[in-house]
Amino acid sequence: MEALQSYWWFLISLLGALLVFLLFVQGGQTMLFCSHSSMTRNLKVNSLGRKWELTYTTLVVFGGAFFASFPLFYSTCFGGAYWLWMLILLSFILQAVSYEFRRKPGNLLGTRVYDAFLFFNGCAGCILLGVAVGMMIFGADFTVTKGNILDGGQPVISVWNPSHGLEAIFNWRNLLVGFTVLFLARTNAALYFINSIEEGTAFRARQRRAALVNGAVFVVLFLALVAVIFTSDGYGYDADGVISEVPYKYADNLMSLWWLGFIFVVGVVMVLYGLGKTAVRRVYNHGIVWTGAGTVLAILALMCLLGYNDTAFLPSVTDPQSSLTIRNSSSSYFTLKVMTWVSVLSPIVIAYIAVVWRKLSKPPLTPTELEHEHDAY
Amino acid sequence: MDELINVVDWSRWQFALTAIVHWLFVPLTIGLSLIIGIMETVYYRTRNEKWLRITKFWMTLFGINFACGVATGLILEFEFGTNWSNYSWFVGDIFGAPLAIEGIVAFFLESTFIAVMFFGWKRVSPRFHLAATWLTAIGVALSALWILVANAWMQYPAGMEFDPEQMRNVMVSFKDVVLSPVAVNKFFHTVLSGWVLGSVFVVGVSCWLLIKRNNRDFALRSIKVAGAVGLAGIVLTMWTGDGSAVEVSKYQPMKLAAMEGLYSGSEGQGLVAFGFVNTDKRPFDGQKAIHAEVSIPKGLSILARHDADAFVPGIEDLIRGYAVNESGDTVYKDVSYARRIEMGKTARQALRDYDAAMKRGDAAAMASAKRIIDDNFRYFGYGYLNAPEDAVPPVAVSFYSFRVMVMAGGYLLLFFIVVAWASWRRKVNLLQNRWFCILGLLTIPVVWICSEAGWVLAEVGRQPWTIEGLLPVNAAVSAISSGSVQTTFWLFVALFTVLLVAEVSIMVRHIRRKAETDMFYEPEK
Structure with a gap:
């Protein structure tokens, strides 16, 4: 059972890591208004538009997999942090239609409004998803009492802070995670544009500059975040499942699970290498490959650190015993086993995504191709 | 208690709104994906440029619709957590699995290959493109399969047992969940009804093109494909509908009586x-x-x-x-409803006793309480009801929605018999008759009303249960204020209205713009 719980936490972490990487779509959406011409903006939109559904689907699968493997998290966090998740959903609804509608005649609101929706989703999607991850690190204000289900008057097992997620948005540590994610997404987006759009050297130079500026901000925020996380206290549980506050829990996890620490460092180095090489070599256009892979590795390691080594992955600052761990919040052995068999399909899924990604990305998108595109966004 | 009822009612309204709006787009996606697949296959085999133009025209409409379906689908999935958090814990062990499998198996397939459908014409081979179109259609059908398995399980909970220690239900047979008779029937009935809806849409729009006269050949070819798909779809939908009635009489007799x-x-x-x-x-x-x-x-x-x-x-x-x-x-x-309420309350009390015994480590008391739970758990949900009448669903809504669905379905059968016969026997004069074309156009809202009525019947008819007999809606909600849910409800009303108007407006503009020219001779961009 414990092996299956750990395996599913790994898969959730992997999906989370892939989602953070794919948020480059959102990052790119925040850079649309910086475009020098409508053609440049359309190129960016269409380049991102070939990937937005992948980000969207990863978010949906992330939610579905969390539901299936750790239903108590789904029940507690989604029902509790109601406003946080509703704002996230709202921003993604606007994104889903904006690509398709923005330049279609009769779209009711006009192209600029749909582009503004994309901008909103870019900012809100990254920051609020970051806030949600922040809650998993720094805790939230909730209680879980399973026996409440027997109370006919108020039979709800998970009770959250009356602000229902708004309090999490205004927590500076959660916001630090959110803005770090935003600037990472913007950095990756600029590198993605360099790789996927061919619109002359001036365009490339602008994107290089954008990558470096956003990358610099990201590095500062990231260093601050790492310092905050690894000096923070966390919550851990003992052999009886009793949960208590543990000083420097995440730093301790990093030491105890040295192999995760190694992956984390490798990921960070890869991100910095991709950025550095793009800065040094003007014609280099594969920075996104390095920063993308590095992002996945670093976030994967970070997410694993939140749940492994007897750690509460959603600590309750009100009642530590209500904190969620991969042991007390998971599905049954049978369900995890069934789901594990299904997860065997994952390599096939990853393989066909890679094939299609390659086929649609080479050669880079050009203004000429866009002008002749039947279904351009 | 009043606040709880308010939250329950507003959460129901919000979920109903999202589901109804979502279902405006989904059946069109299901139907059009199949029709486009057939059209592109004809193009691939004949290399007749006309079929390519036809495929691209319907594909654009498919894309506009798909975006709205995706947008509303995301909310539905997350609303299980945001608005029905107790439900998510009580049966998440079973219900979550189909949702996750839907994502892994179906959504990635759809979202990956739909990009090839729209942007791959000049980047991949015709064979690869055709495969992408069919894989998207398969992804759409698989997506429907898993969400309908989940829905069917709520109507007919199978393959699970209650775990008193965790105070939730756990899956014990995946096969029973996936292959329950209700799930199998529901899948075919729903997907086939999507074929019908997609076909009516294609026939209706083609009728409009015929009225405008510029695209006669284009419209007749489209009608030929949609007529055949629609006729097959409506016959099979009725057949599976008959199966649904039998299933309902067996597993949800109260729904049958209400309708x-x-x-x-x-x-x-x-x-x-x-x-x-x-x-x-x-x-x-x-x-x-x-x-x-x-x-x-x-x-x-x-x-x-x-x-x-x-x-x-x-x-x-x-x-x-x-x-x-x-x-x-x-x-x-069998057991009267009054007795069921007593048994439900007995199960709840036994669960309390079990919990207390577990906390003090009294194994004998736990075993005793477990026996009582096992004997009474079948009616656990009735313990939340105050009176037997609380288990009766809204009769008027169930009654009228059933009749609307059946009457509209009967009309659609006649409609497709005529359309398929006329298109395949080349009765061009009938198809070009102005009154017939107007009828085709007016059939578009009829099929949507029919399809929505089916879901209204399915969901309203099973009230007050989220899970038949086990968990009523008032025990399934989240601990949020009714004001919060009201706010998001009205927010969604406004948002969905704008999206719906925008989608219809874009579709109409696209069709009208294309209708002004002869699409077979319009220069290819």
Whole structure:
């Protein structure tokens, strides 16, 4: 059972890591208004538009997999942090239609409004998803009492802070995670544009500059975040499942699970290498490959650190015993086993995504191709 | 308690709104994905440029619609957590699995290959593109499969047992969940109805093109494909609909009684063909249930049991304890609803005792409480009801939605018989007849009303249960204020209205713009 719980936490972490990487779509959406011409903006939109559904689907699968493997998290966090998740959903609804509608005649609101929706989703999607991850690190204000289900008057097992997620948005540590994610997404987006759009050297130079500026901000925020996380206290549980506050829990996890620490460092180095090489070599256009892979590795390691080594992955600052761990919040052995068999399909899924990604990305998108595109966004 | 009822009601409204709006887009996606696949296959085999133009025209409409379906689908998935958090814990062990599998198996397939459909024409080979189109269609169908498995499980919970230690249900048989008779029937009924809806859309829009006269050949070719798909779809939908009626009579007899407005059943029970529901009627009050009733003799017995003389229990019979057995053959005296409420409360008390015994480590008391739970758990959800009448779904909504669905379905069968016959036998004059074209155009709203009515019946007819017999809606909600849910409800009303108007506007503009030119001779961009 414990092996299956750990395996599913790994898969959730992997999906989370892939989602953070794919948020480059959102990052790119925040850079649309910086475009020098409508053609440049359309190129960016269409380049991102070939990937937005992948980000969207990863978010949906992330939610579905969390539901299936750790239903108590789904029940507690989604029902509790109601406003946080509703704002996230709202921003993604606007994104889903904006690509398709923005330049279609009769779209009711006009192209600029749909582009503004994309901008909103870019900012809100990254920051609020970051806030949600922040809650998993720094805790939230909730209680879980399973026996409440027997109370006919108020039979709800998970009770959250009356602000229902708004309090999490205004927590500076959660916001630090959110803005770090935003600037990472913007950095990756600029590198993605360099790789996927061919619109002359001036365009490339602008994107290089954008990558470096956003990358610099990201590095500062990231260093601050790492310092905050690894000096923070966390919550851990003992052999009886009793949960208590543990000083420097995440730093301790990093030491105890040295192999995760190694992956984390490798990921960070890869991100910095991709950025550095793009800065040094003007014609280099594969920075996104390095920063993308590095992002996945670093976030994967970070997410694993939140749940492994007897750690509460959603600590309750009100009642530590209500904190969620991969042991007390998971599905049954049978369900995890069934789901594990299904997860065997994952390599096939990853393989066909890679094939299609390659086929649609080479050669880079050009203004000429866009002008002749039947279904351009 | 009032606040709880408010939250329950607003959460129901919000979920209903999202589901209804989502279902405006999904069946069109299901139907169009198949029709586009057929059209592109014809193009691939013949290399006739006309079929390529036809494929691209419908594909653009598919894309506009797909985006709205995706947008509303995301909310539905997350609303299980945001608005029905107790539900998510109580049955998440079973319900979550189909949702996750839907994502892994179906959503990635759709989202990956749909990009190839739209942007791959010049980047991949025609064979690869065709494969992408079909893989998208398969992804759409697989997506429907898993979400319908999840929905069917709520209507007919199978393959699970209750774990008192965790106070939740856990899966014990994946096969029973996936291959339950309700799930299999629901999948085919729903997907096939999507074929019908997509076909009506294609025929209706083509009729409009025929009225405009610039694209006669284009429209006739489209009608030929959609007519065949639509006829196959409606015949099979009716067949599986008949299966649904039998399943409902076996597993949700209260829903069947409500959709007939039947309070007191009989052998050889008639089917109400026409009538008005007496909305003041309550069980056992002696009032007439249906005004101006015109019935088909023995119709309901045949529909529900495939036996003209079979007994079909009404609402009052069911409350007294009549039930249909698993095989659906006989009706027997089971546990009355009053007794079920007692048993539900007994199960809850035993669960309290079990929890207390577990905390003090008393194994004997735990075993004793477990026995009581096992004996009574079948009616656990009834313990949350105050009176037997609370288990009766809204009769008027169930009654009318059933009739709307059936009558519209009957009309669609006739419609497609004519369309398929005329298009395949080349009765061009009929298809180009202005009145026939107007009829085709007017059939578009009819099919949507039919499809939505089916879901209204399925979901309203199973109230008050989120999971049949186990968890009523008032025990499934989240601990949020009704004000929060009201706010998001109105926010979604505004947002969905704008999206819907924008989608229809874009589609109409696209069709009208294309109709102004001859699409077969319009220069290819």
